Amino acid sequence: MDPSTAAAYDKPVPRYTSYPTAAQFDASVGPAEHAAWLAGLGGRPATLYLHVPFCRELCFYCACHTGAMRQPATLDAYAAALVTELEAVAAAARDVTVAAVQWGGGTPSQLGPRRLIDIGRRIPILFDVRPGREMSMEVDPRYCDRALVDAMAMLGVTRASLGVQDFDIGVQKAINRLQSPEVTAAAIDRMRAGGIGHINVDLVFGLPGQTVESLSRTLDQAIALAPDRFAVFAYAHVPWMKRRQAVIDERTLPGAPVRAAMAELVSQRIEGAGYVKVGLDHYARPDDALARAVAERRLRRSFQGYVADETPWVIGVGASAISSLPQGFSQNAVATADYLAAVQRGAFATARGIAWSDSDRLRGDIISALMCHFDVDLAEVCERHGAAVPPLLAEVPRLQALIDDGMARLDGTHLLVTERGRPVVRSVCAAFDRHYTGAEGRHARGI
Incomplete structure (x- = not known):
């Protein structure tokens, strides 16, 4: 990881041992x-x-x-x-x-x-x-x-x-x-x-x-x-x-x-x-x-x-x-x-x-899959929770910046954390975290 990328992602982010x-x-x-x-x-x-x-x-x-x-x-x-x-x-x-x-x-x-x-x-x-x-x-x-x-x-x-x-x-x-x-x-x-x-x-x-x-x-x-x-x-x-x-x-x-x-x-x-x-x-x-x-x-x-x-x-x-x-x-x-x-x-x-709310259960399953396997089938998870992918993606605007940076890739409804993005997978998870604010003094650094 180059120094500029490391600095960009060295922000407070949860460890996601749970969600919420x-x-x-x-x-x-x-x-x-x-x-x-x-x-x-x-x-x-x-x-x-x-x-x-x-x-x-x-x-x-x-x-x-x-x-x-x-x-x-x-x-x-x-x-x-x-x-x-x-x-x-x-x-x-x-x-x-x-x-x-x-x-x-x-x-x-x-x-x-x-x-x-x-x-x-x-x-x-x-x-x-x-x-x-x-x-x-x-x-x-x-x-x-x-x-x-x-x-x-x-x-x-x-x-x-x-x-x-x-x-x-x-x-x-x-x-x-x-x-x-x-x-x-x-x-x-x-x-x-x-x-x-x-x-x-x-x-x-x-x-x-x-x-x-x-x-x-x-x-x-x-x-x-x-x-x-x-x-x-x-x-x-x-x-x-x-x-x-x-x-x-x-x-x-x-x-x-x-x-x-x-x-x-x-x-x-x-x-x-x-x-x-x-x-x-x-x-x-x-x-x-x-x-x-x-x-x-x-x-x-x-x-x-x-x-x-x-x-x-x-x-x-x-x-x-x-x-x-x-x-x-x-x-x-x-x-x-x-x-x-x-x-x-x-x-x-x-x-x-x-x-847990219904939203917490849905997002928690997505975050768990990313933390464990670095990829997730959003369609499969949404179907299991009675939800749809388009409204979900509309609620996670931070994901696009991660895709643009090459940290993640979205192929249809399959979200993959790239090899380059794996060290910052917690930041990819944070895109789905409706509670996350990025405030200092709340979580450990992302790198």
């Missing part, structure tokens, strides 16, 4: 709506997502809902609240089948083996868990000992996602995350020996002090770990949302042309190592479920990234957790104290959300 995005959530959805929506699942399969908003220490780059926590009493109270909420979900969503379980955060392992096992053992008691389901867990390799691996194996964890971000010592110091390749490799070996057969590695480009050359070295070291999947995200500098990022000197952040070169390098190196590109920022081995989902056009985009789950429904449990249900999105209170207080009162902790 979380920026549109409001207090119109509360505990009563959430309970009714859970009841409306009617026995359909859903993914169970458990959010643990704690880490051993904070990384400056992180924009997740998490905080440093080591106090046993708080960890005990949070683990108990997760069990209480799981019990309330099971009572509301009768006969729901759990198709997959995801532990996210933060760092779920910060709860420690005993608490994890106490929570995990309740899941098959409360829910009909599908045989052969995947259970994934996010893990900090720096704090992954044998006791944790044994607990993960006892829970039935099948996939672990390891945060790496970058192996360059200068970058690590800038983001407050010191983690050597040797420590990371040892954690992977420990988990594989413990029977956790699938490993994901997360990297980030666009970090402070990072260069194309240093990123290249990190890619060499990460590829040598031979994970099943990579997730390589562009750093989102949003200090107005996450105050911890304010300690990062913006002058040390790579500019848009360098970030574009980094994105190209990532694709070249990881695909060159035999991985399949999955959507915008994931990579998987050809025999991995995620790669098969791409080939079979079953790939889905969720708040957890790209997933191969067959169900679009997600039940979120824990502080800030988001549920995706047939009627819309609902989100728990973000602050841990507010979440704990609500659960201890015997109520759902739902604080906000959004009910």
